[in-house]
Amino acid sequence: MINEAVLLESKTLRDSALERTEVLDRVKALSLLPDGMHVTTAMVAAYFGVGLEAIKSLVKDHKTELETNGYHLLEGEELRSFKDLSGIQSRTRSLAIYSRRAVLNVAMLLRDSEVARQVRTYLLDMEYAARTQPVDNSVHTAAASLDDRIDQRITHILGKAVVPMFNALIETSGEHRQELIALREDVQRVEQRLCDHDTRITDLERTRGPRQYTGIMASIDAMNWREFEDHIAVLLRRDGCTEVVVHGGPGDRGVDVTACTADGRTVVAQCKSFAPYRPVWSGELQKFLGASHVQHAADVALFVATTSFTPDARAIAESYGVTLVDRAHLEKWSAGVPLPVLR
Known part of the structure; x- marks a missing residue:
């Protein structure tokens, strides 16, 4: 298994993954034009969090490949017909449109975008999971x-x-x-x-080189909230915790899992299964502080998320001694690397 960056280098690898357009919505919601099938250059740029010129430059460099996968520049009668069918109100003389397949193609070519990097990583996670399934034949x-x-x-x-x-x-x-x-x-x-x-x-x-923990986050992202909380409970037990109880749902008093470390410290954990593009905000950390420190008097407060944390959220966590387990740390923890705070 090779690193996600190799998709930038190999057209053969890109072609083999172009059917997995569902990955786009798993990483970030993709808004479509009224026809439900296409997006414009501006919409592609917004999805990947880059400027218009970055997308235009990429199209210029890889036009033939993108046209094969659904990029098309509409002009003249073709543009007028498309506007009529899709209900677009625009006075432009030309309009570039992209199919979902073309947007996925862009994700595999765009270097300076965190969203594009996440799409590439997710693609290889899925490919690795498919390849490592047991085969009876x-x-x-x-x-x-x-x-x-x-x-x-x-x-x-x-x-x-x-x-x-x-x-x-x-x-x-x-x-x-x-x-x-x-x-x-x-x-x-x-x-x-x-x-x-x-x-x-x-x-x-x-x-x-290989991604050391390939496939793990694809499995975690497929979990529902209850399965994710159970997964964290399993990790706590693996790291030597006892009295592990999952409290998630109504009446959880602001925490999802409680436990006791091997040396007797009390642990409370908040588990958030968010999309990778949706970070944990400071307000959510503040709510957890009240539950973990006031209601539960925890010795170890863990906030575990499938995404990142905003700078304000990290500042609050540092000030009040909350251990943040973001997407990268969750991947390593799930792969077998013990969480230092539990030792």
Whole structure:
């Protein structure tokens, strides 16, 4: 499994993921035009949190690829027909529209956008989860294994069998000697291209490296609020806590999970399963302070979220000793890295 940034480098990888347009709404809600199918350049820029020029520049550099996936510039009669059908009120002489597939394509090309980075990460999380599902069909597994490095096998055959065969034919042929020499050179060029391709792929995999915790956040994002609270309870038990109780729902007195550390300290946890683009605000930290410190007199106050925290929320947490577990720390904790405050 390779790092999400490799999607920026490899069109083959991008093409293999373009059907997963549902990822867009899982990372951030995508607003569509009245036709329910397209967005404009301004809407794409707003979704990714970048300026219009960033999207226009990207389209200029990758126009052919984006057109293949649903980008289109409307003009003249075509634009007038689209306005009539979709109900758009605009006086522009041209209008660029993007399908959801094209927007996903943009996400895999746009470098300076946190939303685009999250989409790429989510795509590879889903791909990793699909690839690591158990497969009962042993024939299918064997075939997949056979295809892993087929380019290397072809290179080996060309170098060890086909080229020597041409050498032997050239030595014994008179009339077709020049044709055989030309064919041998073609084969040697193919062999070199395959070697170069394998080297590029190997370099990408080595320099980018695997994401250490690939697949974890995709699984967590798929949980409902109750499953997420149960997941945090499991992590607390794994890290040595006892008396772990899930309180989430009506009457939880402002906390979702309570526990006791191995050395006897009381733990209260608030669990927020938010979309990655929706941070935890300071007001939510303030509510938790009252529950954790006043009502429960907690020794360890944990605020666990599937997203980030605003600077104001972090400042409050630091001032009052609340341990924040954001998306990145939650991923590591779920992967088996103990939470330091529980030790």
